[in-house]
Amino acid sequence: MKKKVFYTLVMLLVAAFTAGKVVAQEVPHVYINPGHGGHDSDDRNVVLPPFAQGDTLGFWESNSNMWKGFALKEILTKKGYQTSISRISNTTADDLPLSTIVYLSNHSGADVFYSIHSNASGSGGATLVNFPMGFYRGYTGQPVIPRAADLLGALAPYIIDNESTVWSSPNYAIYGDWTFRPEWGTQGYGVLRGNNIPAILDEGSFHDYYPEAYRLINHEYCWVEGWSFSLGADAYFGRLEQFGQGMVTGTIRDDRILRTDIARMLGADKRLPVNQAVAQLIDSDGNVIDEYQCDTIRNGIYLFKYVEPGTYTVKVTHPKYFEQTKEVEVAANAKTYLNFDLKRVRDTPPVVVNYSPVWSEGDAPVPCNTPIVLEFNWDMDTESVEQAFEIEPAVQGHFVWEDTNYRMIFTPDDAYDVNTHYTVTLKKTAMHGGGTPMEEDFTLQFSTQDRSHINKLALFPDEGDAVHYKAGAYVEFRSDSLLNSKDLYTHFHVYDADGNALEFNKRNIKNNKKGDDYGYIRISLLKALVPDADYTLQVDKEVADTMGLHLQAPLTVNFKAVDASARAGEAIVIDEFESSEGFAVTESESAGGSLSANSDHLFGSKSLQVDYTFADDEPHVLTVTTAQPESSMLQTSASSGFVATDKVGIHVMGDMSYNRLNLLFADEQGETHEVPVGDITFHGWRYVELSLESLPAEKKYRFAGISLTKNATVMGRSGALRLDNLVKQSPVGVTDVAVNTSVKVMPNPASHYVVATADGYITGVELLNGAGQVLVRNASNYVNVADVPAGVYFVRVYTSGSITTHKVVVAH
Amino acid sequence: MKHLLLSMMCCCALLAGAQQVNVVSTRSLGAAIGEPAYYPVLDASGSRLLFAAGERYGLKLYDFGTGKVTPVSEERCAGIDARFDHSGNVYYVTQSLNENNLIYRSGYCYHVASAESELVLEPQHGAMNYAVGTQGVAMRGPRKNYASARNIGTAVDVEGSELLITVNGKLNRYSPVPSHAGYLWPSLSPDGTKVAFCAAGSGIIVTDLKGNVLARLGNYEMPCWYNNDYVVAQNATDDGHQFTSSQLLLLKADGSWRHELTEPYSMAMQPTTATGKIVYTTIDGQLCVMEISIND
Numbered sequence A: 001m002k003k004k005v006f007y008t009l010v011m012l013l014v015a016a017f018t019a020g021k022v023v024a025q026e027v028p029h030v031y032i033n034p035g036h037g038g039h040d041s042d043d044r045n046v047v048l049p050p051f052a053q054g055d056t057l058g059f060w061e062s063n064s065n066m067w068k069g070f071a072l073k074e075i076l077t078k079k080g081y082q083t084s085i086s087r088i089s090n091t092t093a094d095d096l097p098l099s100t101i102v103y104l105s106n107h108s109g110a111d112v113f114y115s116i117h118s119n120a121s122g123s124g125g126a127t128l129v130n131f132p133m134g135f136y137r138g139y140t141g142q143p144v145i146p147r148a149a150d151l152l153g154a155l156a157p158y159i160i161d162n163e164s165t166v167w168s169s170p171n172y173a174i175y176g177d178w179t180f181r182p183e184w185g186t187q188g189y190g191v192l193r194g195n196n197i198p199a200i201l202d203e204g205s206f207h208d209y210y211p212e213a214y215r216l217i218n219h220e221y222c223w224v225e226g227w228s229f230s231l232g233a234d235a236y237f238g239r240l241e242q243f244g245q246g247m248v249t250g251t252i253r254d255d256r257i258l259r260t261d262i263a264r265m266l267g268a269d270k271r272l273p274v275n276q277a278v279a280q281l282i283d284s285d286g287n288v289i290d291e292y293q294c295d296t297i298r299n300g301i302y303l304f305k306y307v308e309p310g311t312y313t314v315k316v317t318h319p320k321y322f323e324q325t326k327e328v329e330v331a332a333n334a335k336t337y338l339n340f341d342l343k344r345v346r347d348t349p350p351v352v353v354n355y356s357p358v359w360s361e362g363d364a365p366v367p368c369n370t371p372i373v374l375e376f377n378w379d380m381d382t383e384s385v386e387q388a389f390e391i392e393p394a395v396q397g398h399f400v401w402e403d404t405n406y407r408m409i410f411t412p413d414d415a416y417d418v419n420t421h422y423t424v425t426l427k428k429t430a431m432h433g434g435g436t437p438m439e440e441d442f443t444l445q446f447s448t449q450d451r452s453h454i455n456k457l458a459l460f461p462d463e464g465d466a467v468h469y470k471a472g473a474y475v476e477f478r479s480d481s482l483l484n485s486k487d488l489y490t491h492f493h494v495y496d497a498d499g500n501a502l503e504f505n506k507r508n509i510k511n512n513k514k515g516d517d518y519g520y521i522r523i524s525l526l527k528a529l530v531p532d533a534d535y536t537l538q539v540d541k542e543v544a545d546t547m548g549l550h551l552q553a554p555l556t557v558n559f560k561a562v563d564a565s566a567r568a569g570e571a572i573v574i575d576e577f578e579s580s581e582g583f584a585v586t587e588s589e590s591a592g593g594s595l596s597a598n599s600d601h602l603f604g605s606k607s608l609q610v611d612y613t614f615a616d617d618e619p620h621v622l623t624v625t626t627a628q629p630e631s632s633m634l635q636t637s638a639s640s641g642f643v644a645t646d647k648v649g650i651h652v653m654g655d656m657s658y659n660r661l662n663l664l665f666a667d668e669q670g671e672t673h674e675v676p677v678g679d680i681t682f683h684g685w686r687y688v689e690l691s692l693e694s695l696p697a698e699k700k701y702r703f704a705g706i707s708l709t710k711n712a713t714v715m716g717r718s719g720a721l722r723l724d725n726l727v728k729q730s731p732v733g734v735t736d737v738a739v740n741t742s743v744k745v746m747p748n749p750a751s752h753y754v755v756a757t758a759d760g761y762i763t764g765v766e767l768l769n770g771a772g773q774v775l776v777r778n779a780s781n782y783v784n785v786a787d788v789p790a791g792v793y794f795v796r797v798y799t800s801g802s803i804t805t806h807k808v809v810v811a812h
Numbered sequence B: 001m002k003h004l005l006l007s008m009m010c011c012c013a014l015l016a017g018a019q020q021v022n023v024v025s026t027r028s029l030g031a032a033i034g035e036p037a038y039y040p041v042l043d044a045s046g047s048r049l050l051f052a053a054g055e056r057y058g059l060k061l062y063d064f065g066t067g068k069v070t071p072v073s074e075e076r077c078a079g080i081d082a083r084f085d086h087s088g089n090v091y092y093v094t095q096s097l098n099e100n101n102l103i104y105r106s107g108y109c110y111h112v113a114s115a116e117s118e119l120v121l122e123p124q125h126g127a128m129n130y131a132v133g134t135q136g137v138a139m140r141g142p143r144k145n146y147a148s149a150r151n152i153g154t155a156v157d158v159e160g161s162e163l164l165i166t167v168n169g170k171l172n173r174y175s176p177v178p179s180h181a182g183y184l185w186p187s188l189s190p191d192g193t194k195v196a197f198c199a200a201g202s203g204i205i206v207t208d209l210k211g212n213v214l215a216r217l218g219n220y221e222m223p224c225w226y227n228n229d230y231v232v233a234q235n236a237t238d239d240g241h242q243f244t245s246s247q248l249l250l251l252k253a254d255g256s257w258r259h260e261l262t263e264p265y266s267m268a269m270q271p272t273t274a275t276g277k278i279v280y281t282t283i284d285g286q287l288c289v290m291e292i293s294i295n296d
Helices: A002-025 A061-078 A098-107 A146-160 A210-217 A219-237 A382-388 A633-638 B002-017
Strands: A029-034 A082-085 A112-119 A133-136 A173-176 A199-206 A246-258 A271-273 A278-282 A288-293 A301-307 A310-318 A321-330 A340-342 A352-356 A372-376 A389-392 A397-402 A407-412 A421-426 A442-447 A456-460 A465-468 A474-479 A492-496 A504-511 A519-525 A534-539 A555-562 A571-575 A583-586 A591-598 A607-614 A621-626 A647-655 A660-667 A672-679 A683-691 A701-709 A718-729 A744-746 A753-757 A762-768 A774-778 A782-784 A791-799 A803-810 B020-028 B037-042 B048-053 B058-063 B069-073 B090-097 B103-111 B116-125 B129-132 B137-140 B145-147 B155-159 B162-167 B170-174 B183-188 B194-199 B203-208 B213-218 B221-225 B230-238 B243-252 B258-260 B268-274 B277-282 B288-295
Touching: A029 A061, A029 A098, A061 A082, A061 A112, A061 A210, A061 A219, A098 B183, A098 B221, A098 B230, A112 A219, A133 A146, A146 A173, A146 A199, A146 A219, A199 A210, A210 A219, A219 A246, A219 A301, A246 A310, A246 A321, A278 A301, A288 A301, A301 A310, A310 A340, A321 A340, A352 A442, A382 A389, A382 A397, A382 A407, A389 A407, A456 A555, A465 A683, A474 A492, A474 A683, A492 A519, A583 A591, A591 A621, A607 A621, A607 A701, A647 A660, A647 A672, A672 A683, A672 A701, A701 A718, A744 A803, A753 A762, A753 A791, A762 A782, A774 A782, B037 B268, B037 B277, B058 B090, B069 B090, B069 B103, B090 B129, B116 B145, B137 B155, B155 B183, B155 B194, B162 B183, B162 B194, B194 B221, B203 B230, B213 B230, B221 B268, B230 B268, B243 B268, B243 B288
Parallel strands: A029 A082, A029 A112, A112 A199, A133 A173, A246 A340, A465 A555, B183 B221
Antiparallel strands: A133 A199, A246 A271, A246 A301, A278 A288, A278 A310, A310 A321, A352 A372, A372 A407, A389 A421, A397 A407, A421 A442, A456 A474, A474 A519, A492 A534, A504 A519, A534 A555, A571 A718, A583 A621, A591 A607, A607 A718, A621 A701, A647 A683, A647 A718, A660 A672, A660 A701, A744 A753, A753 A782, A762 A774, A762 A791, A791 A803, B020 B288, B037 B048, B048 B058, B058 B069, B090 B103, B103 B116, B129 B137, B129 B155, B137 B145, B155 B162, B162 B170, B183 B194, B194 B203, B203 B213, B221 B230, B230 B243, B243 B258, B268 B277, B277 B288
């Protein structure tokens, strides 16, 4: 009997032990992989105030992933699961390599694998993207391990039903990692690769959607995601009915006030989360079961964990808000969301506490773009205020609200009328955010100045202008007041005939500065224009001065690109301006200047630069004279001077001074005559042709220099212009080869010298290339071509009575 | 002059002590295998190779002598952790799901001679690991175990953060270094005197058979003994989502020296070694055979 009892007891013990072991072993085993780790280079830090970059208390994906993972492990353990987790700290050492994580998962005996992450759009908060995504290994719809798709499908509803966040898409996006990352081929996500159990990687939300990043810093928000994962696991393993507690969570926000710390937000996220609001969970007997105070990190999240099913009241309080209570039904093993939109305590009627412009009769008039600013004692109901706003005479304008609707700014769309008296009335129907109207109307008045827009002083290119085609051509706009230089160049556009925008050289932008006499911006084109092509310059209306006044209308001008040197071959060069020698400046107290040779040239190797300064805006004159006019061989002998029927041309590099340039011609009696070239209204090289018909007839002249006359505006008090070849229009162009003449050149072909013969006296010979550029010149009857490359050239022969051109071949 | 002499002597001493490693040859097995292959395992003689075939990770056997590929198991993931035993038979684990999505694992022995698989450990829910000893194989399940011999000789295995060392059939558990996540990739040196394994978070550790730490080889993965003095390992980096580099290293077992067998961007991984032969795969499953020479 004793033996029987003994055996029975042994058998019962074995049975009980075995049964217990089986039950213990038959629970699901979940492997948890909180992604990333270590606050290091493969981690993700979103820098948000009040946390500095690198502050480990701020948003790091490794932090929120870990808190989610810890929560999941805690909850699953409470639910009777077996769990493994790949890291329990946030160190680089604990940030395990991908192969290691997969091996640990494979050898853990787990039934499923969760890799927990959050996502990023990479836009740095610039895009409004926030939705959950999940991945399994394989192509979308074709998972390598089929049950992985079921695992993800079980999780998705519990992630997307998050009512504390604001999603940009209503769906949980499910992808195979090979489909989502085709550039990786079948490499896929490292923790899914080689993982031999149903494994998924969840990107729960977008952490570079900044309101979400603030939420993800909150541990309780992360706990809720862990709870969501646990529900997904329960659904997958058929255990939804096996846990008896629930939870309540939500977000507490202001019902009206908008948050201003983040530029781009979705839906309810635009409203201010209420820091440090206190939420209490109260049972049906009035007992406070739990209490939670929101953190100070701008998320408004509250949470009550492990709540017994039943009916509760959640009461939310905050010193600056009206108390709010809501009833809630908590279900077992489910998610219960209850968001609160608190009403701010506003216990007095709204009044205007500050305003501008502050103006009284007799005060100076205000600028015509002066914004009307009203500051209130409460955050205002913007719609009622805008409806209550009146301005007389009526002005089209727009409203901007600042300081969470405490400040209203009305700005005219264009400008107020000049010299006009305005009256602004805010009717007492304007209400604050709590719905209480003002007790009386508010009015203000002001008068405007006599100027409502900026005025164009000058523009280059202007309509019909010719612009030398070389890269770096200037575009310049001048106004009668200093321009606001911030991004000013973006309001200027040059288009070719096909409508393609030309690029500016952003490193060569010159703007006006404080103290300048007028406003200006000078920018240069990055690339060369195409000679003879047409272009358009557009200037936006938004070009504004430092007071905010802008153009009354946009400007559009058409101009043409030219080669300013193209005409040179058709004329006799009178002066090449290769050196400042032989020229002298005649200075006075009101006009000074200097001369130099400049390497910026059209012909030869130099140009003559004339730097000048005028004392004021009176019509002072600076004169540059040729000190030794006889020094020019061509002028004195080849061209034999000028007569009134001649035409001359000069190449001028302008400085847009609007000063007048004149050529000086001296007659045989030594009297000097001015022939205007024109106002220097342009930048860059330009060929200017002019007739000498204003000179007294029947006389001979020689070129005697130039003069510069100050214009009557504030422009052009100082500057520099350059001169290159002064030419006299030739009766024969380089392509007009002489045929019937006594002038001969030989030999042809030539290898060393080209020699000219004529019936008369030969004063000079030039060798020109096909472009008309003078390559060799000699004040005799020959030119040496020994060093000239072989090719076809033209020889121009000057005699006392003629100029002839001859085609020659140079051969060596 | 004295300094110069001393410097020259030091240099000579260093040169005398330096190892020169040459990669004699590297050839691809891609044509012979004909599909992406992962988790290669060489047998002790280096003449046969197990691998996980394609994305199903089915288990296949490649014979270097005949160039023939033999399917061992079509079961999904059977090739991920297969082993040869001392006699050349193959042990592997398969999985099945019950109605509640719990995974049941079964142990099999593939008898090479008969080309048949035998169920040696019935389906169990939970982890199934095994130790391949010098005289037999022991498979451990949550409820039942299997041993091919009463005394499996000397064997090493890991379980959680414990190193399991069996000597003459007697099992001892050691935890020579702390590791929350656990130990991985145990490997017994050819002479049966040393163990290399990876401790998650601490890298590769070399111990004697009593669990005494002999050396720490660095934060690398998948150690396998090239010979009694050298270990081949994987050195991979990632961005938290995907591999950014992976190479093979040759490490001196005393931790004094390392040599890069492949470039970081070779994406070489999962090495296995036997009798001086190194087989590895690449990120896209190209099996390669490498032979090296070491001049000590």
